[in-house]
Amino acid sequence: MLEIEIIKLNSTLLTEASHPLADYIYSSDEQGKEQLKGCRNNLARLLDFYSC
Numbered sequence: 001m002l003e004i005e006i007i008k009l010n011s012t013l014l015t016e017a018s019h020p021l022a023d024y025i026y027s028s029d030e031q032g033k034e035q036l037k038g039c040r041n042n043l044a045r046l047l048d049f050y051s052c
Helices: 011-025 033-048
Strands: none
Touching (some): 011 033
């Protein structure tokens, strides 16, 4: 059985967290450094929201 652990996103996890996000968004394309960088930047902006 698959186990899922939910953790609080913080700045130290941005690089790790960007991989599954890029896999989801770019599932049909080859994942490159620019796509990973874009996903990491999007996650960083999400953390910058005052309501997070």
